[in-house]
Amino acid sequence: MTMKKLFAIAMAGMLTLGLTACGSAGGAAQSAGGSASGDTIRIGIFEPSTGDSASGGKKEILGMQYANAETPTVEVGGKTYNVELVIADNGSSADKAPSAASELVGKDVSLVLGSYGSGVSMAGGPKFEEAGLAAIGVTCTNPNVTAGNDYYFRICFLDNFQADVLANFAKEKFSAKKAYCLGENGNEYDQGLIAFFKQVFEGAGGEVIADSFPTNNSDFTSYLNKAKSEGADVIFTPVSIAYAKQIMEQAASLDIAIPFLGSDTLDDNMVLEATKGTKLQLFVSTFYQEGGSEKFDKGIKDYIKNNADAMTANGGNDTISAVTAMGYDAYYVALEAIKAAGSGDKGAIKAAIPGVKYDGVSGSIAFDEIGDAVRDTAYIKTADTATGEWAFEKVQTGSSAK
Numbered sequence: 001m002t003m004k005k006l007f008a009i010a011m012a013g014m015l016t017l018g019l020t021a022c023g024s025a026g027g028a029a030q031s032a033g034g035s036a037s038g039d040t041i042r043i044g045i046f047e048p049s050t051g052d053s054a055s056g057g058k059k060e061i062l063g064m065q066y067a068n069a070e071t072p073t074v075e076v077g078g079k080t081y082n083v084e085l086v087i088a089d090n091g092s093s094a095d096k097a098p099s100a101a102s103e104l105v106g107k108d109v110s111l112v113l114g115s116y117g118s119g120v121s122m123a124g125g126p127k128f129e130e131a132g133l134a135a136i137g138v139t140c141t142n143p144n145v146t147a148g149n150d151y152y153f154r155i156c157f158l159d160n161f162q163a164d165v166l167a168n169f170a171k172e173k174f175s176a177k178k179a180y181c182l183g184e185n186g187n188e189y190d191q192g193l194i195a196f197f198k199q200v201f202e203g204a205g206g207e208v209i210a211d212s213f214p215t216n217n218s219d220f221t222s223y224l225n226k227a228k229s230e231g232a233d234v235i236f237t238p239v240s241i242a243y244a245k246q247i248m249e250q251a252a253s254l255d256i257a258i259p260f261l262g263s264d265t266l267d268d269n270m271v272l273e274a275t276k277g278t279k280l281q282l283f284v285s286t287f288y289q290e291g292g293s294e295k296f297d298k299g300i301k302d303y304i305k306n307n308a309d310a311m312t313a314n315g316g317n318d319t320i321s322a323v324t325a326m327g328y329d330a331y332y333v334a335l336e337a338i339k340a341a342g343s344g345d346k347g348a349i350k351a352a353i354p355g356v357k358y359d360g361v362s363g364s365i366a367f368d369e370i371g372d373a374v375r376d377t378a379y380i381k382t383a384d385t386a387t388g389e390w391a392f393e394k395v396q397t398g399s400s401a402k
Helices: 004-015 054-070 097-106 118-131 158-174 188-203 221-229 240-254 271-276 294-305 306-315 322-341 345-354
Strands: 040-047 073-076 078-087 111-115 136-137 152-154 179-186 207-213 233-235 261-262 282-286 358-360 363-365 379-385 388-395
Touching: 040 054, 040 097, 040 118, 054 240, 054 294, 054 306, 054 322, 073 294, 073 322, 078 097, 097 118, 118 136, 118 188, 136 322, 136 379, 136 388, 152 240, 158 261, 158 379, 158 388, 179 221, 188 207, 188 233, 207 221, 221 240, 233 322, 240 261, 240 271, 240 322, 261 271, 261 379, 271 379, 294 306, 294 322, 322 345, 322 358
Parallel strands: 040 078, 040 111, 111 136, 136 152, 179 207, 179 233, 233 261, 261 282
Antiparallel strands: 073 078, 282 379, 358 363, 379 388
């Protein structure tokens, strides 16, 4: 039994809200295959370009496209190969994700990057495993993405760590004793984060009130009023960009003074725009903050400003999203794996990934025995409602601030 299978069993016992791990597709293909065709090596991009998570998916792809424009080739065995990005839209939906994953398998890519969104990653993962094709998650933070699937890796921190960071931040920043948690019913990402947050917050002596709203809900008034009437010290809502935007807009109209805590999905300029000119307090945990790499910041901003499609994908301005930085790093991790494999063969690349180490703009990247990134810090930033920009708050670990 592999370490990932053992981890999957442990996680199943830990998550009490009914999260389902990606099951192993037993006997995954180990055969050689795909992908140095002629002078080209293809990297599959498994991301949402439509649906509720499209804004985040497009920004993540943007980082990969910028990296590919910056470094469009890779040296393998003394030969220079062009690197082609092959994009498949998973539609932000667990129902559509398997077909998008199969599309990439059918296009004979050497490895896959993505996805923004844990649910789609978990839904598409078995297809990659069946094909013997490695996938490197970029910002899919739910532990069950990699648990039980030997072919899924990731470069981001996990939800249990992220929830720990936010729960501790709530205690330290606001002396919070009561937290109101709100997520989409049945959403693995939302509910997983809330489960972990509840465990940490209550473990520290706090009280948690948790509610779930139905899919496609658009009126959050009753939930926000409940948080206020119950005397919550903080509101934790780890939801999709589309929902977060609505929640922020409605909270502003209700004059909610309670600080909001958001996970990495709320680190988006659409959510930021919804807070501009309001009295809202929004703090998010994330992977990168502008200023972390002067070279990257300048390069990606120039790329966005000089590329109309990139500007559109980025929401119409040049604010750097953390997921864009992560997409950029993921591309270079992929190149390191290809170089380490000495081949465009998918089996050789999968075997090489665990040994890859890379110093990216988002920090040092290495993999543990599960295939998860070794990450011990997160950025906390806040929405500056006067300027409409993100302001750096602090770097924090799960147990203490730095």
